[in-house]
Amino acid sequence: xxLAISGRTAAVAAGTAGLGFAxxxxxxxxxxxVVICGRGRERLDAAVARLGGGAVGVECDVSTADxxxxxxxxxxxxxxxxxxxxxxxxxxxxxxxxxxxxxxxxPALQQSxxxxxxxxxxxxxxxxxxxxxxxxxxxxxxxxxxxxxLILSNTARxxxxxxxKTLAREVAADGVTVNSAQPGIHATDRITQLYGSSPDAAQxxxxxxxxxxxxxxxxxxxFLCSEPAxxxxxxxxxxxxxxxxxxx
Numbered sequence: 001x002x003l004a005i006s007g008r009t010a011a012v013a014a015g016t017a018g019l020g021f022a023x024x025x026x027x028x029x030x031x032x033x034v035v036i037c038g039r040g041r042e043r044l045d046a047a048v049a050r051l052g053g054g055a056v057g058v059e060c061d062v063s064t065a066d067x068x069x070x071x072x073x074x075x076x077x078x079x080x081x082x083x084x085x086x087x088x089x090x091x092x093x094x095x096x097x098x099x100x101x102x103x104x105x106x107p108a109l110q111q112s113x114x115x116x117x118x119x120x121x122x123x124x125x126x127x128x129x130x131x132x133x134x135x136x137x138x139x140x141x142x143x144x145x146x147x148x149x150l151i152l153s154n155t156a157r158x159x160x161x162x163x164x165k166t167l168a169r170e171v172a173a174d175g176v177t178v179n180s181a182q183p184g185i186h187a188t189d190r191i192t193q194l195y196g197s198s199p200d201a202a203q204x205x206x207x208x209x210x211x212x213x214x215x216x217x218x219x220x221x222x223f224l225c226s227e228p229a230x231x232x233x234x235x236x237x238x239x240x241x242x243x244x245x246x247x248x
Contacts, residue, residue: 004227006031010084011075013037013062013119016047018188019138020088022218028054030222032084035075037062062089063111065118072122081130084225085123087116087137091190092152104152112156117163120178124171133176134225137164141184141240161236168234177233179224184240186212201241208241 005027012024015036024034028051036051037060038044044057058074061067068089075082092108116137127133139157140147146154161180168178185191185204191211192199201210220239223229238244 001223001226001228003030003222003225005084005222005225008032008083008225009079009081010034010086010225011037011072011079011082011119011123012086013068013071013088013115014090015086015088016040016043016057018190019183019186019214019217019221020086021047021050022214023086023088023136023138023221024051024055024218025215026218026222027084027086027225028052030226032225033079035078037071037074062115062119065110065114068115068118069122072119081126082123083127083130083132084134085119085136086221086225087119087135089115091140091150092156094149094152094194096149096151100151105155108152108156109159112153113159113163116160120163120167124167124176124178127176128171128174131175133171133174135164135167135176135178136221136224137180138221139180139182139236141182141238141244143180143182143236144238144244144246165234165236172233175230177224177230179232179234180236181217181221181224182236182238182240183217184212184238184243186214186217188214204243206241206243210241212239212241 010032014020015024016038034055039061048057060071142154143157143161
């Protein structure tokens with residue numbers, strides 16, 4: 001399928017590895033000029049080299065609202081404007097209700113909610129002026145089905161989903177779509193930290209029988225950024241091998 005976005009520009013946050021990198025790679029393959037960010041120069045340069053000539057890297061930490069806004073400013077400097085925003089970032093630390101305190105929630109909200117709000121504030125107004133734009137946030141299947149021992153992530157991701165749904169309705173008439181992709185368990189560093197180097201799909205309740213491939217996830221993100229997906233907005237798409245058991 002021709003995604004019809006060749007020549008567009010994209011800012012992909014936390015794009016040096018995992019699902020962020022896979023999303024950047026899928027966009028580059030579709031002909032999009034991409035800026036990614038990372039916190040370490042060495043890892044950033046390695047990711048840009050793997051992505052090829054359609055990518056640029058900027059050193060930036062998007063775990064706070066200020067850092068997230070800075071990333072968009074840096075991307076705009078290199079691209080001229082940003083047509084596509086892929087809002088992404090590392091998840092908050094694990095823990096359950098009994099193990100955490102109120103003070104633990106503010107950093108989690110900064111990292112996984114307010115950073116997304118800041119990136120949208122920095123990109124969406126100009127998208128509305130140009131009458132074209134795509135926002136795709138990488139969140140988590142935990143929005144639909146909370147994951148044990150990840151109460152901070154469950155809480156923050158639910159908040160950002162409410163924000164995105166509301167924003168989508170406000171900007172739809174301006175040619176800007178706002179969606180999220182909700183990953184289940186994919187073969188990423190985050191999953192290795194939580195479940196070990198060889199997670200068992202059956203034990204983790206994945207009906208597809210395998211752990212997800214980040215490259216496949218990236219293609220879902222790229223599709224949501226495409227012209228054929230222009231009538232999809234306010235959607236939150238589970239990409240989880242059937243793990244979510246609910247009807248809605």
